[in-house]
Amino acid sequence: METLNDTSWDVLISGTGLPQSLLALALSRSGKKVLHVDRNDYYGGAEAAFSLQEVEAWVEQVNAAASEPAPFSHAGIQRPSSTDEESPDSRLSFSRAYSISLDPQLIYTRSNLVPALVSSKVYRQLEFLAVGSWWIYDNKIEDQDQASDARPNIIEGKKDGVLRKIPGGREDVFADKSIDLRSTRSLMKFIKLAADSEARQSVLPEWGERPFIEYLETQFNINSKLQAPLLALTLSPDPASRTTVAYALPRIHRHLTSIGIFGPGFGAVIPKWGGLAEIAQVACRAGAVGGGVYVLEKGIESIDLSSPSSESSPEIEDAGRSVTTVRLEGGDIVKARWIIGTPATLPESRNAEQEEQTNSVEVTHLTAIISSPLTTLFPPPAEGSPPPAGVVVVIPPDSLPTQGSLDISEVPPVYLIIHSSDTGECPDGQCIVYTSTRLIHSSASELLHSAISTLLSAIEGGEADILYSLTYTFQHSFPPPQAGSPASTSTIDHQFPILHLKPLTPSLALEDDVLRNVREAWEIITAGDEERGAFLVFGDREGFSGEEEDG
Secondary structure (H helix, E strand, C coil): CCCCCCEEEEEEEECCCHHHHHHHHHCCCCCCCEEEEECCCCCCHHHCEECHHHHHHHHHHHHHCCCCCCCEEEEEEECCCCCCCCCHHHHCCCHHHCCEECCCCEEECCCCHHHHHHHCCHHHHCCEEEEEEEEEEECCCCHHHHCHHHHHHEEECCCCCEEEECCCCHHHHHHCCCCCHHHHHHHHHHHHHHHCHHHHHHHHHHHCCCEHHHHHHHHHCCCHHHHHHHHHHCCCCCCHHHCEHHHHHHHHHHHHHHCCCCCCCCCEEEECCCCHHHHHHHHHHHHHHCCCEEEECCCEEEEEEEEEEECCCCCCCCCCCEEEEEEECCCCEEEEEEEEECHHHCCCCCCHHHHHHCEEEEEEEEEEEECCCCHHHCCCCCCCCCCCCEEEEEECHHHCCCCCCCCHHHCCCEEEEEECHHHCCCCCCCEEEEEEECCCCCCHHHHHHHHHHHHHHHHHCCCCCEEEEEEEEEEEEECCCCCCCCCCCCEEECCCCEEECCCCCCCCECCCHHHHHHHHHHHHHCCCCCCCCCCCCCCCCCCCCCCCCCC
16 A cells, blocks of 8 residues: 555554454454554564564663653663673674563463464464473572472572472472471362362452461461462562452462463463564464554554544445544544554543543563573473473562662562573573562662572572663553443543553463453444454465464
């Protein structure tokens, strides 16, 4: 298409983040005329993945726009200096040997996204890898850690501390000989409740808003040493004192019930090559195969909400509906029946009262390229399981060297999500560590560096280095729900055809409300269509083989 000016569309989607890309995939068989734009020169939006050269360009772009409202800020690259002849820079491979994800979330095998990727056929263009063991660091070595039958669940530090394998279910609890019999019984009792949906729901009226650690201690007599691993399974970004039973139990249930679905010993996966960005790109490719038009480096500049007009055009499926005039960056004027995006990708279209109600969460991220593959962290999680490409390491706050101004009770644990070279994100012999914190403090970045240093000191004895690191702040903003609507639905202004998709929550694992939100938008857009079919359920396209099918 030579120009977009004076064209009309059924649907205009702004941004190629995961929610928008999944919506484009859902609409790829609808017969609607879809224009999908993004002001960036890359796909993926806030979930993008970059080579090292692209990271540098992105950092410059973020910092150049520091005075403008944007989700990212305070971006920086660190290359540690070295007195050795072999500097960290010299051990880095070429730029495209790396793929750094901005939002590397785990996907549980019970996630509603997994069957949707299968039923829409795009799974054929994706490869998922297992997340293996979960470890928790302890700076104190106990007598039982020295027992020979405890060794499979312990990685003893070369300098100090140990890494203990976090039990992921009944089998792991029984197999862990470092847990005494009384504690084993208490853990089994809790795991039985957490895995039972009805039993789990029954405790929420009384305990839902109370601290999870209090519930474990008073109801199951689980001591503080075993509370920390259970808290780790929640992936809570908050301190233990502020992690509630209502938050913790559903997430532990998700963890327990996900293990074994795709193979023994693991319950979560990560997409190869670029994490969520890879899913977004495959979904956009399916949208293009379905006739969607994609234009990068062109966002929405303004939306004229003053005078929607009716328009009949053979190019528009929804003939007779009102259309809205939209000015794109660069001056092109287009008209659309529906305009969809996240708050960050659409022009200001909310009143002052709505803006005041918007929730905002600030997250500090640190991503580091490590000079070692950290092989000891990647044992097969169970007999017959696939080789893991990711592991989770949790550093409790009392094991972190914190600044004197920090109250340790208000410091959340630090989660390290470690990807091996099998993900395609780094060369052989290296790995990538992703970590983040919601801690609002001037030393948040230093805290994350300390967590990585603690891990490397423990298992490598100082022999592994951080070759390269990226830090940035991600401001997550969530619009208020429409009056009378549940919080999981789209925020939609019914006066005008604008649908605000919710951005991804600042979580370490993808939440199911992402796809639920996309489905609601799809239902609104396709309401009344005689042959809209089921959401994200597609047959094979004529003329495409199974390997070529893109959705």
